[in-house]
Amino acid sequence: MPDVDGPGEDEWDALADEAGGLGAGADPAGDGGSSVDPGAGMTHAWIFTGPPGSGRSVAARAFAAALQCVHGTGCGTCPGCHTTMTGTHADVRLVAPEGLSIGVNEMRALVLRAASTPSGGRWQVVVIEDADRLTEAAGNALLKAVEEPPPRTVFLLCAPSTHPDDISVTIRSRCRVVPLRQPPAAAVAEELVRRDGVAPDMAQWAAAAAQGHVGRARRLARDPEARGRRESVLAVPRRLTGVGAAFDAASTLIEAAEAEAEASVAESDAPERAALETAPGAGGTGRGAAGAIRGAAGQLKDLEKRQKSRATRAQRDALDRALVDLAGFYRDALTMALRAPVAPVHTDTAALAAAGAEKWDAEGSLRRLEAVLACRAAIEANVKPRIAVEAMMLSLWKG
16 A cells, blocks of 8 residues: 555554564574464464555555564664665565556566575565465465475565455465454544644545545545545436436546546656666667667567556556445445444535435445445456446446
């Protein structure tokens, strides 16, 4: 979860208490004597699980920092902690997939490098964010390393859950699980006020609207454009007046996701291409420069492929955020139809959700909520987003 800031001082204090036993004599096999609880102590592979916004990747990085801490406590100030949290430690490798998946070639190269002896720290640490995006072949390559780990290497995996759809059963069986829960809205609001200086009213609204996702709440509180995109998504139920309107709403949703994705990747795409073109001598006039540029054509093609994959991933992530907002609206309608004593997710559309609850009743609200969730599942299964969204809009209109 790159958009979430690193641990604060109070979080580092808690981490130091938890990691106090990870000193230089920690046993990498986790079986340091008959007096040690087999479920405690150090081991070579961990899985941090939790829903989006739970901070699983932040927790994994903090744990990696504690492993590299020169004091063995996760102090947060020593060179080992600082370089790990900033992503510059020589013995900590962070894998954050930019595209739709993590491929086997990337994983094989990573495992090979992770098998080397630590150059400066006490461990070689591999942090794999979104381990649920490992391809089958990449998962098999990782499994071999987890089954026969190098003596000073630790693997930290991040995944939504330990379900076989997220992480293979064989990898799961060789790892210790650290389950995290999504923070309550009140805790997220308090964090926004304390760390980001957001006004309390805005913080409470953003935390509720983001459904406990810290990074999403921060974007809503800070970015007017993010709030505008959310408003357009929540206007969808009012727009579904017929078949034509359903297809128009689907196009609007897809185009908004594409625009958001294009804006998010544009900042990195142009500098990457410029750097690659400049390296072999772009702008030169001699024959040597022209030949170097021709030789770099393959590298440019690979870069374009990676950027296209990253843009596709960004578009799907943006679309998924919109679908989560839409699901929250129909969840509000369902709870109101059932008269459940729970607070609405979207307080600013509570009146509209109440009107929908009265019109659709609980069964109709549930069918619409299930249609949104089915759309998310279809896109995750690689159904073309436009087809999945159009089918969803027709289901929402028909009820």
